[in-house]
Amino acid sequence: MKKIAVLTSGGDAPGMNAAIRAVVRTSHTRGLEVLGIRRGYTGMMDKDVTILGPRDVANTIQRGGTILLTARSHRFRSPEGRAIAAQNLREWGVEGLVVIGGDGSFHGAHYLQTEQNIPVIGLPGTIDNDLYGTDYTIGYDTAVMTALDAIDKLRDTGASHERIFVVEVMGRHAGHIALDVAVAGGAEEVLIPEDPLAIEQVVASVKSGLERGKSSSIVVVAEGVEGGAEAVRKAIVEATGLEARTTILGHIQRGGSPSARDRVLASRLGEAAVNALIDRVSGVMCGLVNNNVTFTALPDTWEKRKDVNRDLYNCAKTLSI
Numbered sequence: 001m002k003k004i005a006v007l008t009s010g011g012d013a014p015g016m017n018a019a020i021r022a023v024v025r026t027s028h029t030r031g032l033e034v035l036g037i038r039r040g041y042t043g044m045m046d047k048d049v050t051i052l053g054p055r056d057v058a059n060t061i062q063r064g065g066t067i068l069l070t071a072r073s074h075r076f077r078s079p080e081g082r083a084i085a086a087q088n089l090r091e092w093g094v095e096g097l098v099v100i101g102g103d104g105s106f107h108g109a110h111y112l113q114t115e116q117n118i119p120v121i122g123l124p125g126t127i128d129n130d131l132y133g134t135d136y137t138i139g140y141d142t143a144v145m146t147a148l149d150a151i152d153k154l155r156d157t158g159a160s161h162e163r164i165f166v167v168e169v170m171g172r173h174a175g176h177i178a179l180d181v182a183v184a185g186g187a188e189e190v191l192i193p194e195d196p197l198a199i200e201q202v203v204a205s206v207k208s209g210l211e212r213g214k215s216s217s218i219v220v221v222a223e224g225v226e227g228g229a230e231a232v233r234k235a236i237v238e239a240t241g242l243e244a245r246t247t248i249l250g251h252i253q254r255g256g257s258p259s260a261r262d263r264v265l266a267s268r269l270g271e272a273a274v275n276a277l278i279d280r281v282s283g284v285m286c287g288l289v290n291n292n293v294t295f296t297a298l299p300d301t302w303e304k305r306k307d308v309n310r311d312l313y314n315c316a317k318t319l320s321i
């Protein structure tokens with residue numbers, strides 16, 4: 001093997017640069033050339049590429065976002081689009097591909113492998129932590145820290161004004177961020193898509209908290225919960241007659257300098273991905289389970305469900321008395 005390619009795709013996540021850096025530097029050490037594909041699958045079809053050497057990734061480990069840029073491509077969802085992309089890879093002499101992204105990006109990588117016989121390895125790069133086969137995804141830890149920082153600040157103002165804050169955090173299909181943030185931020189209530197408590201139950205819990213002497217409340221809602229934070233706020237206002245505010249944290253959770261954990265995770269997985277390609281392993285995601293590098297067949301990463309930690313869920317409830 002002489003040349004591999006790397007790309008980032010789908011939503012950006014802090015730590016993607018650390019993963020690119022690890023792929024580039026491990027490849028250099030092992031005598032491989034690396035082609036960086038810009039704008040994900042779009043760049044693969046449009047020939048938007050650049051050679052990456054060890055110095056090109058200097059000073060990137062601490063930077064959020066992705067130096068290779070990212071995109072979502074409709075064209076790549078068709079076999080015709082993927083045939084063009086694979087033809088380009090062959091023209092460039094690419095013998096293996098590292099895809100850093102979420103489950104959508106992994107679907108694309110899987111098809112590239114099965115239809116076009118391109119060896120691929122996926123690296124879990126998404127803040128949602130919703131991929132089976134890794135305890136944590138690259139970017140998740142940083143996103144939790146960012147959301148927690150915002151909640152700590154909201155609690156200051158909530159406590160001073162004796163007000164209820166309903167905070168929406170990211171997580172379209174998964175409540176991982178919401179749960180961690182709720183426990184770490186001492187939230188009074190948490191709603192996740194996996195376990196949508198009836199809003200009435202949450203309202204009742206907020207009300208009973210006020211009766212027990214709580215002067216302010218933080219309610220964390222994952223964006224995937226029907227109606228989002230605003231529906232919860234309205235129900236609370238109707239039931240209590242008190243003022244409540246909604247804060248949607250949104251895209252700030254995607255940005256920022258990656259945490260130490262995300263940098264270490266990305267570095268380990270990037271190194272392991274290159275070594276795996278050299279060993280002719282492909283069609284898998286490289287993840288970390290119990291602090292050991294593991295490989296999971298790409299379809300399993302989206303077909304098998306990574307449930308939220310139920311103990312954590314119960315812990316959030318127990319500690320919010």
Ligand code: ATP
Nearest residue numbers: 010011072073076077101102103104105107108126
């Ligand atoms: P995130 O979880 O952060 O949103 P993601 O990788 O899941 O990241 P998507 O937008 O779902 O983000 O997917 C990224 C790209 O992967 C899509 O724009 C598309 O080009 C490709 N892709 C997604 N699903 C498929 C599919 N079923 N078949 C082929 N390609 C796909």
